[in-house]
Amino acid sequence: MTLSKNEPILSVKDLQVTFSDANGDLQVLNPLSFTVERQEFVGVLGPSGCGKSTLLRVLGGLLAPTDGEVLFRGEALQGPRRGVGFVFQNANLMPWRTVFANIALPLELQGAPDSEIAPRVHELIELVGLQGFADWLPRDLSGGMAQRVAIARALVHDPDVLLLDEPFGALDALTREQMGAELLRIAIDARGNARNGSRMERKTIIMVTHAIDEAVYLADRVLVLGPRPATIRLDVSVDLPRPREESLRYTPHFGALAQHLRVAIG
Amino acid sequence: MKDTQRVIFVIVSLLGMLLLWQLIVWTADLPAFVLPSPGNVARRFMQILEDGSLLRHLGVTLFEVLLGLSLGLILATLTGYLLAKSRPVERFLAPYIVASQSVPMVAVAPLLVIWLGPGLLSKVLIAALIVFFPVLINTIVGVRAVPEDLYALMRSLQATRWQILRHLEVPAAMPVFLGGLRVGATLAVIGAVVGEFVGADRGLGFLINVGRGMYDTALVFVAVFVLVALALALYGLVVALENHLLAWQRRETKDG
Numbered sequence: 257m258t259l260s261k262n263e264p265i266l267s268v269k270d271l272q273v274t275f276s277d278a279n280g281d282l283q284v285l286n287p288l289s290f291t292v293e294r295q296e297f298v299g300v301l302g303p304s305g306c307g308k309s310t311l312l313r314v315l316g317g318l319l320a321p322t323d324g325e326v327l328f329r330g331e332a333l334q335g336p337r338r339g340v341g342f343v344f345q346n347a348n349l350m351p352w353r354t355v356f357a358n359i360a361l362p363l364e365l366q367g368a369p370d371s372e373i374a375p376r377v378h379e380l381i382e383l384v385g386l387q388g389f390a391d392w393l394p395r396d397l398s399g400g401m402a403q404r405v406a407i408a409r410a411l412v413h414d415p416d417v418l419l420l421d422e423p424f425g426a427l428d429a430l431t432r433e434q435m436g437a438e439l440l441r442i443a444i445d446a447r448g449n450a451r452n453g454s455r456m457e458r459k460t461i462i463m464v465t466h467a468i469d470e471a472v473y474l475a476d477r478v479l480v481l482g483p484r485p486a487t488i489r490l491d492v493s494v495d496l497p498r499p500r501e502e503s504l505r506y507t508p509h510f511g512a513l514a515q516h517l518r519v520a521i522g
Numbered sequence: 523m524k525d526t527q528r529v530i531f532v533i534v535s536l537l538g539m540l541l542l543w544q545l546i547v548w549t550a551d552l553p554a555f556v557l558p559s560p561g562n563v564a565r566r567f568m569q570i571l572e573d574g575s576l577l578r579h580l581g582v583t584l585f586e587v588l589l590g591l592s593l594g595l596i597l598a599t600l601t602g603y604l605l606a607k608s609r610p611v612e613r614f615l616a617p618y619i620v621a622s623q624s625v626p627m628v629a630v631a632p633l634l635v636i637w638l639g640p641g642l643l644s645k646v647l648i649a650a651l652i653v654f655f656p657v658l659i660n661t662i663v664g665v666r667a668v669p670e671d672l673y674a675l676m677r678s679l680q681a682t683r684w685q686i687l688r689h690l691e692v693p694a695a696m697p698v699f700l701g702g703l704r705v706g707a708t709l710a711v712i713g714a715v716v717g718e719f720v721g722a723d724r725g726l727g728f729l730i731n732v733g734r735g736m737y738d739t740a741l742v743f744v745a746v747f748v749l750v751a752l753a754l755a756l757y758g759l760v761v762a763l764e765n766h767l768l769a770w771q772r773r774e775t776k777d778g
């Protein structure tokens with residue numbers, strides 16, 4: 257596949273999604289168009305029920321658009337692709353699998369040999385800070401730990417695109433901030449893990465969230481969707497330096513960006 | 523600690539029942555063909571155990587139960603999966619399945635014996651038919667209850683149909699399915715015995731018929747106790763299987 261460095265990794269043209277059932281048609285996504293660059297972190301904000309999850313499912317190839325086209329690396333998207341990691345709104349772990357086995361799932365499905373799976377999974381466990389919990393079952397994990405497992409699972413097969421659907425939505429404010437910072441450390445700053453120095457290439461991330469400050473703190477760019485049927489109301493670049501420091505949250509510029517988005521959401 | 527306590531309770535209550543039974547025999551002064559004493563029953567038990575006939579009949583019934591249970595299980599699981607996954611199949615089959623449930627199996631048993639003869643086949647089929655429904659329902663409920671989000675996860679990982687079955691649907695449906703199996707295992711015993719009542723020349727149900735015909739009530743008691751033991755053993759096996767397969771679900775509660 258020939259792909260120049262500057263070609264967008266995802267490009268969405270006139271995307272439209274309509275759900276039809278016995279009660280008639282529900283238009284969820286109005287024609288939507290945007291592109292996502294390689295290694296860009298795009299935050300998606302929008303009112304509840306406007307179609308954010310639907311958009312993410314289309315981008316992940318889980319749902320076929322009613323109209324319009326989605327190009328992934330320049331090719332029309334047909335079904336889920338390798339190289340995409342999904343994190344769902346709830347941790348979505350398999351309750352019968354241990355932490356280790358949950359994280360190993362993507363590799364198992366790809367048919368990787370056990371000798372490859374074990375070291376890779378332990379590397380991820382360490383990366384998300386769950387050393388010592390490999391044999392735990394999901395029922396014994398806190399919400400934050402479960403979400404770490406979900407993130408490790410999305411990263412284990414080293415995808416270069418991450419689709420995150422309100423990954424920290426169910427967490428308390430403090431844990432959410434902490435998890436956001438860790439996400440940046442792992443997937444964007446690629447500083448790796450201090451302990452074993454593992455590094456990954458910087459990811460392309462599309463993350464749905466309902467928290468404005470989270471979007472500003474994490475993303476390079478924020479899309480604001482309007483109420484259903486959703487259109488793009490606002491497409492804002494977040495020109496804050498990386499790596500993002502915690503103190504950025506309290507600068508006037510951060511406040512102004514958040515304010516701008518707040519007004520756009522209405 | 524808790525376990526030994528429970529065992530002691532069971533032993534004490536069993537001994538109590540035996541004592542009560544013996545007391546009734548003594549005080550009511552009933553003839554042995556109405557109510558044999560525990561001693562009578564125990565002697566009869568030893569007798570047919572020693573001449574080998576008990577084990578022979580038990581073996582026959584056990585064989586029928588196991589075949590019937592397996593057949594019912596296989597048919598119910600396959601049908602249940604199809605019904606759970608396909609609306610058209612469900613619409614097509616559901617009326618028959620529901621209707622078949624209002625037919626009492628005991629009433630159908632004579633027909634099956636007439637059609638299939640008094641041999642093994644009719645017993646196996648009756649057992650299988652009785653097992654079928656609860657396992658079918660639990661398979662459907664189990665498969666329908668698999669979380670939509672986990673399907674989405676599997677699809678996002680490009681899992682094949684077979685991988686989805688093996689890594690998602692089977693483990694997710696297992697708790698409800700085993701609940702059906704637990705009921706089915708004891709029902710299979712009932713099915714086989716009903717078949718033997720209707721027409722057979724061997725098996726524990728046949729033994730009960732013989733005992734009744736000859737007013738050998740002690741023999742009836744022996745056969746009933748052995749049947750209870752058989753049903754309990756099967757039930758225990760399923761529970762052991764559950765403990766093994768569903769360890770992830772078991773909560774270790776501090777107070778037992």
Ligand SMILES: Nc1ncnc2c1ncn2[C@@H]1O[C@H](COP(=O)(O)OP(=O)(O)OP(=O)(O)O)[C@@H](O)[C@H]1O
Nearest residue numbers: 275276282284302303304305306307308309310311
């Ligand atoms: N498979 C479906 N069939 C029919 N309607 C659907 C389906 N999936 C979603 N919808 C509807 O489409 C609309 C958008 O749903 P979606 O989940 O994308 O919204 P959302 O922006 O993610 O909402 P939230 O903020 O609550 O997560 C909702 O009204 C929902 O009821």
Ligand SMILES: [Mg+2]
Nearest residue numbers: 308309310345
């Ligand atoms: Mg949503």
